[in-house]
Amino acid sequence: MIEVDAVIIGGGIVGASAALFLSKAGRRVALLERDFCGSHSSGVNYGGVRRQGRPLSQLPLSQRAHELWGQLPQLIGIDGEYQRSGHLKLARSLNDLHALQHYAVSSQGFGLDLQLLDRHELRARFPWVGDVTAGASFCPDDGHANPRLVSPAFAQTARRHGAQVHEQCAVTAVEHDGQRFRVSTQTGLELHAPWLLNCAGAWAGTLAAQFGEAVPMHAGHPAMLVTEPLPLVMNASTGVEGGGIYARQVARGNCVLGGGQGFALDDARARPGQHAVIEILRQAVELYPFLEGAQAIRTWSGTEGYLPDRQPVIGHSSTQPGLLHAFGFAGAGFQIGPAVGQALTEIICSGASKTPLDAFSITRFHSISVA
Amino acid sequence: MKAVVIIGAGPAGIRSAQTLMAHGVRPVLLDEAARGGGQIYRRQPENFKRSAVKLYGFEARKASGLHQTIDALRGQLDYRPETLVWNAEDGALDTLHEGRAARLEFSRVIVATGATDRILPVSGWTLPGVYSLGAAQIALKFQGCAIGERVALCGSGPLLYLVAYQYAKAGARVVAVLDSSPFSAQARALPGLLSQPATLAKGIYYRSWLTAHGIPVHQGATLKRVNGEQRVQSVEWSNAKGEHRLDCDAVAFAHGLRSETQLADLLGCEFAWNPLNRAWLPQRDHAGRSSVAEVYLAGDGAGIMGADAAEMAGERAALALLEDIGYLIPPQRPDSLERSLQRISEFRNGLERAFAFPEHWASETADEVVVCRCEEVLAGDIRKVVREGHWEINRVKAHCRIGMGRCQGRMCGAAAAEIIACESRRPVSEIGRLRAQAPIKPLPFGLEVEP
Numbered sequence: 001m002i003e004v005d006a007v008i009i010g011g012g013i014v015g016a017s018a019a020l021f022l023s024k025a026g027r028r029v030a031l032l033e034r035d036f037c038g039s040h041s042s043g044v045n046y047g048g049v050r051r052q053g054r055p056l057s058q059l060p061l062s063q064r065a066h067e068l069w070g071q072l073p074q075l076i077g078i079d080g081e082y083q084r085s086g087h088l089k090l091a092r093s094l095n096d097l098h099a100l101q102h103y104a105v106s107s108q109g110f111g112l113d114l115q116l117l118d119r120h121e122l123r124a125r126f127p128w129v130g131d132v133t134a135g136a137s138f139c140p141d142d143g144h145a146n147p148r149l150v151s152p153a154f155a156q157t158a159r160r161h162g163a164q165v166h167e168q169c170a171v172t173a174v175e176h177d178g179q180r181f182r183v184s185t186q187t188g189l190e191l192h193a194p195w196l197l198n199c200a201g202a203w204a205g206t207l208a209a210q211f212g213e214a215v216p217m218h219a220g221h222p223a224m225l226v227t228e229p230l231p232l233v234m235n236a237s238t239g240v241e242g243g244g245i246y247a248r249q250v251a252r253g254n255c256v257l258g259g260g261q262g263f264a265l266d267d268a269r270a271r272p273g274q275h276a277v278i279e280i281l282r283q284a285v286e287l288y289p290f291l292e293g294a295q296a297i298r299t300w301s302g303t304e305g306y307l308p309d310r311q312p313v314i315g316h317s318s319t320q321p322g323l324l325h326a327f328g329f330a331g332a333g334f335q336i337g338p339a340v341g342q343a344l345t346e347i348i349c350s351g352a353s354k355t356p357l358d359a360f361s362i363t364r365f366h367s368i369s370v371a
Numbered sequence: 372m373k374a375v376v377i378i379g380a381g382p383a384g385i386r387s388a389q390t391l392m393a394h395g396v397r398p399v400l401l402d403e404a405a406r407g408g409g410q411i412y413r414r415q416p417e418n419f420k421r422s423a424v425k426l427y428g429f430e431a432r433k434a435s436g437l438h439q440t441i442d443a444l445r446g447q448l449d450y451r452p453e454t455l456v457w458n459a460e461d462g463a464l465d466t467l468h469e470g471r472a473a474r475l476e477f478s479r480v481i482v483a484t485g486a487t488d489r490i491l492p493v494s495g496w497t498l499p500g501v502y503s504l505g506a507a508q509i510a511l512k513f514q515g516c517a518i519g520e521r522v523a524l525c526g527s528g529p530l531l532y533l534v535a536y537q538y539a540k541a542g543a544r545v546v547a548v549l550d551s552s553p554f555s556a557q558a559r560a561l562p563g564l565l566s567q568p569a570t571l572a573k574g575i576y577y578r579s580w581l582t583a584h585g586i587p588v589h590q591g592a593t594l595k596r597v598n599g600e601q602r603v604q605s606v607e608w609s610n611a612k613g614e615h616r617l618d619c620d621a622v623a624f625a626h627g628l629r630s631e632t633q634l635a636d637l638l639g640c641e642f643a644w645n646p647l648n649r650a651w652l653p654q655r656d657h658a659g660r661s662s663v664a665e666v667y668l669a670g671d672g673a674g675i676m677g678a679d680a681a682e683m684a685g686e687r688a689a690l691a692l693l694e695d696i697g698y699l700i701p702p703q704r705p706d707s708l709e710r711s712l713q714r715i716s717e718f719r720n721g722l723e724r725a726f727a728f729p730e731h732w733a734s735e736t737a738d739e740v741v742v743c744r745c746e747e748v749l750a751g752d753i754r755k756v757v758r759e760g761h762w763e764i765n766r767v768k769a770h771c772r773i774g775m776g777r778c779q780g781r782m783c784g785a786a787a788a789e790i791i792a793c794e795s796r797r798p799v800s801e802i803g804r805l806r807a808q809a810p811i812k813p814l815p816f817g818l819e820v821e822p
Contacts, residue, residue, distance in 0.1 A: 272809070
């Protein structure tokens with residue numbers, strides 16, 4: 001039997017950050033991961049570290065995360081290939097450009113410092129962008145990082161600060177005996193704690209439902225691919241207003257591209273699917289003509305949790321004291337994850353998060369019946 | 372109507388096609404090469420005129436037989452050469468032919484994807500002038516080229532002596548054959564090898580021929596390093612007598628073969644660890660049925676058995692397929708094929724003993740040796756990740772890029788597994804299996820799509 005202050009279910013970037021900040025605050029923590037830490041969505045996502053384009057309600061948390069990312073080496077001991085390259089959101093039409101202008105106005109005051117570029121300015125500053133674009137919005141301090149390295153490093157650092165990290169350790173039962181949680185694992189561990197953090201990503205709905213607050217979550221599977229190393233051309237991470245293809249180039253020259261949806265192989269594994277892969281290969285050359293003739297060498301996907309409003313659930317359970325949720329990041333949890341871990345830590349250590357979390361309450365789904 | 376599809380026009384694929392056609396089933400035969408025949412019976416370009424005996428030696432009759440079969444069939448079946456199958460999902464194969472992407476739905480598919488050399492890197496192996504044994508053989512068979520003027524052939528496996536013989540016969544100067552397996556292992560393996568006396572005799576013939584023609588053959592000889600500035604200038608090797616150095620301008624090396632299993636993986640076949648092949652292989656029954664009802668496996672792609680076995684396994688898998696879709700098949704034929712395959716399998720056991728895997732390779736490989744040439748990952752990089760606590764091969768890949776490059780681990784995966792196992796002190800069977808991802812081979816941007 002293991003007695004801790006908090007049991008965290010899920011070793012993705014959110015759970016591992018919570019483990020790290022709680023350990024640094026002197027709390028005894030056990031982080032339970034069914035597979036390997038950072039091996040699912042947190043480790044196989046596109047790697048965008050971007051505030052631009054998020055709903056306004058996320059920007060305070062996202063801005064906090066931005067500060068944490070700025071100290072990444074001090075935080076997790078590696079640079080994680082993080083670079084503040086800027087994030088360029090492209091508009092394919094004047095309508096889309098208007099949407100970007102509208103976002104720039106409404107997000108003023110959150111510190112994004114967005115720069116709107118018309119077709120001419122875009123061409124002059126980012127000559128590698130294709131002619132199909134009508135303009136763009138540039139966020140100079142957004143960027144990208146390598147999720148394969150960053151997410152596991154949060155768990156590794158938490159371990160160095162004293163957190164127990166249990167990998168390949170699926171949870172088989174969770175109950176609350178009136179005083180504390182009792183968590184059993186497939187490996188035969190039994191853990192007791194007054195706090196339980198549900199950071200189980202696309203699989204978090206099961207635990208929420210067990211405590212009487214089912215959420216209408218579904219899994220998404222982004223299609224992703226990477227090229228062979230190419231001459232350095234892209235000096236910003238990019239996306240497209242209204243969705244579509246997103247792309248970045250890493251320092252060693254490979255271009256990482258995503259867009260469209262793949263499919264699930266089973267509960268835990270997904271593939272990008274030929275349809276999405278071929279669409280990326282076809283469309284990317286319009287947006288980024290320099291890719292013509294380059295080769296895609298690998299494709300992959302992951303399993304992400306989506307709620308109908310594409311906003312996460314973060315904060316207290318409304319049915320079980322001591323239970324905190326943080327899931328449903330709709331494919332955009334990588335940048336914000338460290339700040340979420342910090343906010344959960346504040347709830348446990350000082351009673352409330354410094355950043356308001358009201359918009360992310362699980363109670364917003366209580367009137368919705370879950371099929 | 373959905374097609375019956377065969378992937379790969381080597382010995383297994385061609386015999387599969389022939390068997391299906393003989394029963395009135397017209398398959399689609401997909402092959403990456405321009406002309407059918409596979410690797411071991413690889414054909415020269417159409418306008419080359421060397422004789423079969425010159426190209427294939429003892430195997431000339433088998434090679435010609437196979438080539439005549441595909442030539443006779445090609446007008447009747449739906450034969451699609453120069454077609455890469457880059458993905459499989461949802462009952463369909465995704466292909467690329469002359470820059471055009473297309474889908475091919477299948478009702479049943481026979482996967483006969485063959486094998487490539489198993490590479491255990493040494494210092495200097497990425498220098499120009501270093502080839503795999505299979506590649507050295509293809510240069511000769513396909514284009515009539517030798518890889519150099521003074522060639523050292525190293526590693527282990529039956530291909531080592533065959534390539535040496537073929538090179539010497541073609542007039543190249545073989546400066547030495549360095550066989551890493553000791554003579555004692557080969558003596559111990561003899562009983563198993565006697566199950567195929569004709570094949571054994573050929574092996575002995577090649578070796579005696581080399582000796583008779585003054586070509587030095589060293590057993591228990593480990594290739595240590597390939598030296599050179601712009602290209603190969605010499606090799607260093609060692610045996611019980613000490614360290615040696617040998618001038619040469621080209622090196623071919625490999626330690627046996629490894630199965631190309633990615634498509635079977637993408638098709639959803641279950642895999643099991645195979646100690647003889649020292650690899651994860653798609654599971655199949657004696658007839659070649661995989662764990663997926665519509666998928667059949669034949670030839671070296673499902674476990675190394677050689678070309679003779681591939682022909683039989685191709686026929687056997689086609690018979691199983693025919694039976695499964697309600698055709699009457701010759702009642703005695705499956706048993707007779709399975710008995711012959713069993714005999715070859717005993718022989719393979721002997722061969723694996725004779726050309727033993729160099730167990731010490733992983734521990735003796737220096738940190739500075741490049742293991743993954745696509746991503747330039749060193750043995751030391753892999754070991755560092757393992758020392759950080761990782762041991763599952765896909766996790767090690769995520770941390771140091773081993774197997775993440777152009778070849779997707781087809782060339783470096785086996786070597787990486789050995790190093791991870793050695794460094795983490797786990798059996799190589801217990802570090803997981805490198806997951807296959809599409810595309811099997813690189814896919815270009817801007818490709819056209821068939822409607």
